[in-house]
Amino acid sequence: MTDRGELKTQKAPHPASTRRSQAAPGRRQSNKLDKLNRIKAAARQLFVSQGFDDTTVREIATRAGVGLGTLFSYSLNKRDLLFLLGNDSLDEVAEKAGAGLDPKARLADNLRGIFGAHYAFFASEPVLARLVLREMTFYDSGAQAQRFRVIRQRVIDHVAGALALAIASGEIAGREDIAFDAWVLFAIYQVELRAWLAACAPDCAPDLAMGLQRLERALKVCIGGLR
Amino acid sequence: MTDRGELKTQKAPHPASTRRSQAAPGRRQSNKLDKLNRIKAAARQLFVSQGFDDTTVREIATRAGVGLGTLFSYSLNKRDLLFLLGNDSLDEVAEKAGAGLDPKARLADNLRGIFGAHYAFFASEPVLARLVLREMTFYDSGAQAQRFRVIRQRVIDHVAGALALAIASGEIAGREDIAFDAWVLFAIYQVELRAWLAACAPDCAPDLAMGLQRLERALKVCIGGLR
DNA sequence: GGTTAAACTTGAACATGTTCAATAATGATG
């Protein structure tokens, strides 16, 4: 199992002889896109309805209408397939969360905006969310794991942005290392999020308001300090 | 795979007819203990030398000198076997960490004592530590997962103890909910620990001093507050 | 010792993620 985290095929259309290689959709490309979408849809439905462990790759392949082996030329392995779904959603959420920063808002409200967007997503797709969070926290190989790290860093940058705004508005004092402070706040968010999702049974929807309230309280401990 | 998290056998010696059931070692019990120890030793050696994924349960069984099926009457599954090893160590470490609390020490030093003991353990067995941390953070079923949660709570209680001492000595102001503050500090520890262990290649020993320094800095952000 | 029931052990059988050699589809070139 010397997994080097790469997909085998996936080459650029053609190295030499690029006569009309500009915008020809081509049967090949559109077929591939179609298959990828079918695979994603099938995986999503099955993961959500049966859970990650109880869904077999054979089921996914059948429902997507592709051969078993084909799955593994679209994703490195079963877990990476889950990441693919999760990243698509997280990407959107992170984008939205960052766009909502308001220079006139208070720090706590901007943080609530960033983390709240994520909480809302996790609440709206609790099953998938739990799966993604569980599987993603530790596995670092594969294209999707890499993509996940990039998205996460963007969220941390948004937190740093919120801190910068709070400093600019005079709400908090100038800090030595905003990026580090953002990292600490993000750490609290991560652990709170996990605890929130783990708090209720695997298939019940978590209580968004209650979760956010607890998170806010935890963040305030850090913002206010213990002294 | 309707895993209910229980071992099948494992009954009390004998419900009825307890004539001399007080202190007879009995072939049965000592055999079982012996086997458990052989299994633990085999698993530890193999996990450390080859990693978790690349060690097969068949290898473990062979090296322990038991049948394949026997493994699964000593631990629910492969992962639980890893937890068994990890918990044995973590239990000791948590005990030691809690005993080191010093009423006359400053908060930062008491926290360094608690978390430092853990960092030292993770540094001394980096391979096993990484595995345990990776696998344990999310899996909640099985006897060992339960035991892990108990140990973790004990560590959080120690942090709360350190906070109580700091309040008693006047270092920090009285707080509304010490247990919650402890939880926040522990959250920072958790994320820092993971980042520290992930920072270097899978088989290199992490730098203890550097990790602790970063953790201390993160904790200080929270203790001091951002204002 | 002999009998019996409970507890323990075992590996063949099973389920499922993953690989890979063979096959088919595609599209560039003549």
Added chain:
DNA sequence: CATCATTATTGAACATGTTCAAGTTTAACC
């Protein structure tokens, strides 16, 4: 269109975690 090289698809074969019905060992009781 015919040919050919490249790329995509496929499922049989493999590897390995887990189960379980059958066999073995233990020890309580006579």
